[in-house]
Amino acid sequence: MDKQIISSAQLDEQYTIVHHPSGLDIMMWKKEGFSTVEALFGTKYGSINNCFKTDAAEDFIKVPDGIAHYLEHKLFESDDNSSVFDQYAQTGASANAFTSTDITAYLFSCTDNYEQSLEILLDFVQSPYFTKENVDKEQGIIAQEIKMGDDSPTRKCFKNLLKALYKNNPVRIDVAGTVESIAEITPELLYQCYNAFYNLHNMTLSIAGNIDEQTVLDICDKKLKPSSDMHLQTRFPEEPDEVCESRVCDSASVGLPVFCLGFKTQSPSGKEYVKKSVIAAMLLEQLIGQTSPLYNSLLEEGLINSALGTFVYTSSERYFCCIIEGESKDPDEVARRIFAEIERLKTEGLDKEAFETDKRVRYGEKVSSINDVKACADAMLYYHFDCGDVTLFDDLDIIASLSAKECEDMIDDLFSVKRSSISIVQSKE
């Protein structure tokens, strides 16, 4: 069994990666003094993986939108009609699952009996049971989930932005699909997706907290069903550099218009991807973070409020965009001011003192994040799936060695006004 220890002397922390003979990668982080255990059993599979091929088929198949999320719901059913939640109920664990654009994960959190909960997790994720009856039954619940999402203007605004930024990339499809697309889902399609993506070679177990590594490995030895590599291939449509629409507007019951401004760029892989993500976050801070001159001007002028936020929305090699979202009585004016500030930063360069301070902020955020067992388990999984060989302590070195010049050189690529879209949701009246 191939074992690797990832450590940081600075943070006084370490975790272990084991490449299990079954094909599964296992990440373990023992957190001294903590009483909880958080575990995620995840597959590198989300809503964007809608066209694929394995050794089991001759050709690529295209599946209905929202099927990854549907599969996540259905995996909680078992052939003896017992609910997975009922099994967890007896160990006291709190269980859940999520599907994103590129990851599906099943998780639990507990303070006692983690060994039994881990066995339940490994068992049910490896035991699909889809029938026409149980698949049809889920339509109503998922339709309700889709409708609930539609009631959130911020979510609607963000979904519209992705559709405006991307012409063909499946990131523009909602993770849950639509009421119409999920009606096309059958047990056969679910099994095809399951067999392709829930192969242990495409999966990772991430577990952190009050654990014993050998105990975790013993349970994995007992429960994992070795699988042969099915040579999964996924296919993505060509995406042009330009955006689909530069401005989209929708209506909903909102008190104040909400907006999302996005800048689209190429998504690299490995260290280059991590570095580009760090630079994007630091440039967003310089552009319109709370310490920036623009943020404070817009706030004082009443054009934005403290709901304004920024983030980098990415998936390695798939999509990469820098997002600014908030509420404003005049989102178009906010966008104009942001575009002008981008030009100013290109001409005048970054504020070097603010840039160095921001490095301290990023360091502080890293220290705070590892205070939390759940954040540690989540981070191990995300880094492993998304960042190649880069470990979750490596970004401290990347940040420390970053120069303002390197960031300035990336402004054109990361914040091209030509490759931007704004999405606005405003009141019907």
Place this chain on the structure above:
Amino acid sequence: MPISYKRSVIGEGIALTEITDVKFKSNYISVSFVSPVDAKNAPLNTLVAEILASSNRSNPSLSELTKSLAYLYGAVLSTRSRRVGDIQENGLSIEYICDDYTIGKENISVKAVRTLLDCLFDPQLENDAFCEKYVEMRKKELEDNIRAEINDKFGYSMRRAREIIYKNEPSSVSMLGTIENARSITPQQLYDRYISLITSSRIEITMCGRDFDAVRPVIEEAMKKLERKNIIEVSYQNLSALKAQTERKTETLDVNQCKMIMAFKSPCKDVYVAKVFAAVLGGTPFSKLFSNVREKMSLCYYCSAAYSDLKGTLVVSSGVSKENIEIAEKAILDQLQALKNGEFTDQELENAENYLCTGFKSNNDSIYRMAEYYIAQNTRGTAYTPEQVCDFFRSITRQQVIDCANTFEYDTFYVMQSQQEVSDNG
């Protein structure tokens, strides 16, 4: 090393709660002014906290304050404004990384705490009132927040339901007030309210994390400087009176999914028995409501119950299609009746107790949640550890749960429904 808890009085009506646990790499300190909720002062209290978080005499602009915090490895200063039953807690908190984990073990803890205290007790003033620029900015934000309340359909429907559930009680009061009221607030009015809070309200300080030896004296010194008099005592527990008849209200909004909220009231005084009852009914993913109303009957996407011991009220909230409202209401009432009849297994009871224990014990692993846990303990006048609370849970019998269930009576039905005549999908 075990977690240590210490509560002491460090001034007139000023309590300091220290929770020390060396496993953490960052610290959390909150300072709250505690006062009874009333419609006039609620928005003023909210605004005072926002203004205090905008600047102080050493950092006279928001931009300078934000830069100072950023330099302290991104220390996070937040307003802390919330209602707890009929009581309002308003103040500020700061989270900062421990000195042992800064680069070169740089000492930032005292600086971080001084920044928090400067914001709270040394604000930037103009003509003996708050700086007009920030008053106007925060008033504008308050207006925005009032307008934006409708954006969050779940929160908005819950607020509308509270107005009926707690009719004529402080708990029905909006923390934000109305737009007209927000516009009429003056800098002087806010400053007077601030003086009243720092002089007469109870002050609760909570520290969670480690290495407090250097910061404790700084806090104690700041508290000594306050002129304290006529302290207004508060009573957290005020059970809500049951209405003579179930009040029913339906409102219409542009929503895709209807939000249905049902409230039940009880004179039950045993908080932990009531929590177990609420968990068996609708507090877990294997509860009666989740497994029957959502999973078996597919009537709603969410359907859960939450219990407030301070108001003696259980609120069941669910997201349903318009055509299922009637049947979902009946299904929820049937599940409650099943509990009253004792129709639950020992296993269901044990599972609910285990689930609650996991939730309570996991508070030990977060500085923020641990602080909030002991603040909640304080509202009950107790200081039980999560482990002690778990022992209480595990000793609760099914008869206690049945007896507790039978004390709950149906008080309010509220639904926010979509405008369309018939929903397109169940």
